[in-house]
Amino acid sequence: MAVQHLAYHIRAEYLDLPIDWGQIFKKQGNLIVEIGFGNGEFLLRKAKEQPFDLFVGFETSLTSLVKIQKRLFAEGIDNVRVCLVDGRFGLREFFNDLTVSTVYMNFPCPWPKKSHQSRRFTVAGFADTLVAVLKLGGIFSMTSDVLWYVEDMRNVLLETGCFEQRLFQTNKQIVVGTRYERKWINEGRETYTLVMEKIKHKTIDRLTWGEQDMPHVHLKDAKEEKIPFLSDQVFKSPKGVFVVKGVYKKQSEEEYLLRIVSNEENFQQRYFISIRKEKDGWLVKLDPDAFAYRTPVVKYSVQKIAEVIST
Ligand SMILES: C[S@@+](CC[C@H](N)C(=O)[O-])C[C@H]1O[C@@H](n2cnc3c(N)ncnc32)[C@H](O)[C@@H]1O
CATH class of the missing domain: 3.30.310 (TATA-Binding Protein)
Incomplete structure (x- = not known):
């Protein structure tokens, strides 16, 4: 058991990129991504509610990665894989154009300090990644307690000319059911949900595709x-x-x-x-x-x- 539960973790450093997700999951289905799944409750709940869809979660916390794998194994969930890598990189490099149905991001760290700005999802490139990998009609959904972050995200997506806003909602109660959401709602804060639909396609260059041989x-x-x-x-x-x-x-x-x-x-x-x-x-x-x-x-x-x- 100690080893089996680790099978949910995809180490892609030595895989041909983009990843052949059909081969990884041994079946075909809609690809749904969550970036920064934290304790994993949203990802697990979605995977159980939508057993025919295929879920890929990105995290940078090793603790979160280990915890979710134990739960996936214990609950016998076979339509989730997790990757320990910056979601901005993983989404761009691991997925072909026009393959992802939905990307969720719940309560991403806003990195308010100027010196940490480069860690935000509003940096150049992430919006273009969404424009490339989402299917036409595909959805980007973000929920956060930080209004300026949600507004900035909406603006960078609109600037691509490839998205239309479907929802911008202020919430006073639970919407996504995650730990951070409960924390902020319990403190009486409002949260904000942005839903954007991809309406036009553009591709982007990937850093790792093509020649994978390492120079000796x-x-x-x-x-x-x-x-x-x-x-x-x-x-x-x-x-x-x-x-x-x-x-x-x-x-x-x-x-x-x-x-x-x-x-x-x-x-x-x-x-x-x-x-x-x-x-x-x-x-x-x-x-x-x-x-x-x-x-x-x-x-x-x-x-x-x-x-x-x-x-
Ligand atoms: C504030 S927590 C929110 C966790 C969970 N989504 C929730 O709502 O409870 C943000 C999570 O995003 C992860 N994270 C931060 N930057 C990331 C990145 N670039 N790629 C993937 N995960 C990231 C952090 O490790 C952390 O678990």
Whole structure:
């Protein structure tokens, strides 16, 4: 049981993207997404109410991910899969155009501080993702206690020219039945529900589609003495940035591991690059335990590190 319940978690780093959801669920059905499912009660209730639909939940909290899997297993629910990844990235990269029926977002963190603005769902790109992945007639539904956030979301969706507003409602009682909703309603706050319908289609570029092979760079020779000095270096490319957070040498072998943090289009990844001495030179590659999506900056980081230590 301890292991079986983990089968609901989709790790997509090594899957061909977009994900073949029919294959994952072993059946076809309407695809419905919830971003930031928290304790999962909305997602579980919907999945039980609509057993022929297929539900995909995105979360960034590992605790939430583990909790919901235990409940899915205990209740024998087979039409839900969950992913531990920023919903903005997952929605864009894991779904083909015109495939999603509904996207729900209940009480997303508004990130009111200016320094946290890039974490909001109103940042450039998310509206375009909805325009791409939703079916024509597909729905985006957001409920929140933060009026300005709901209004901002409505405005960025209207600006795409691909959505029409179907509902903007002020609530004084429970609408979606989640923990955060109960909390705010109990405190006497009003909440707001926005429902937007997609009326026009436009596609977008994806970061990870197409070539998924990871560049392995073989070097005839490398300047090993340069490797420790990579620590704390920042490398910029037109697509984004990566930082070498640390350099570690394995005692037993001639191998270095570089701890990397990359950032592109508001999507951060943490992974390792390995630099290993081989019989005929050096091999620079993404460490197999890295679990990184092969985005342009991840590929660039391997090539750039190889370039720096070879010259
Ligand atoms: C305020 S809670 C709301 C939880 C639940 N929807 C509810 O109404 O009770 C926001 C949730 O969104 C998750 N979250 C925040 N940013 C996210 C992102 N970019 N992608 C996916 N989940 C995210 C958080 O981990 C948290 O569980």
